[in-house]
Amino acid sequence: MPLKHVALTTELYDYVVAHGTPPDAVLQEIEERTKEFGHYQIMQCVPEQGALLHMLTKLVGARKAIEVGTFTGYSSVCIGRGLPKDGQLLCCDVSEEWTRVARDAWEKAGLTDRIQLALGPALETLRSLPQEADVDIAFLDADKLNYWAYFEELLLRVRPNGLIIIDNTLFQGEVINPDTEHESARLVHAFNERLAADQRVEVVMLPIHDGVTLARKLL
Ligand SMILES: C[S@@+](CC[C@H](N)C(=O)[O-])C[C@H]1O[C@@H](n2cnc3c(N)ncnc32)[C@H](O)[C@@H]1O
Structure with a gap:
């Protein structure tokens, strides 16, 4: 049986990245400043994922959005601009320290009127929000331990046909390794299994970067 999908080698992935819309100066500056945080820079959303977030925000016609896990602001600028x-x-x-870079970027991108920062455990923040189901798009990109709890809180607040985007759903490819030493990979695998069986959403997994899942809330 021939393969029906294209296996992504590093060279081919580079090709994919090189043929999308490149980041502008504000996003490039976030990348530069994020390098100051050493190995934590790996947490930053990559340009092709940022471009996807921007496009999805536009396509959904979003007015109201939530991001769980902001770090130095790359994804928030992409969503905010949409x-x-x-x-x-x-x-x-x-993190006050990491989100300081994000605040600077929001200023430079002219987004301060559109973006509000809630500093504190995201689960508490989400639970304090009204359950009005008026959020158009949400991006989930924080600690994996709480992924399912975040998803449930977001689903209560996202409108029918709205989108929840979940990051790192391939977790360095470790989600298919039953012997993985990464606790987070096990948590993400359990999350993926649960989500795929959830009748409240339509789910598509995209092999972009570390895996990005789209969950569209059904009516
Ligand atoms: C992968 S980074 C987010 C990357 C970001 N979306 C970007 O575009 O670069 C994860 C972020 O989640 C935050 N985080 C971790 N645990 C959290 C929690 N319990 N509540 C809120 N934020 C949390 C971290 O401080 C970190 O900034």
């Missing part, structure tokens, strides 16, 4: 001028993005993170 919103209309009166749109709203709530960013959840625990």
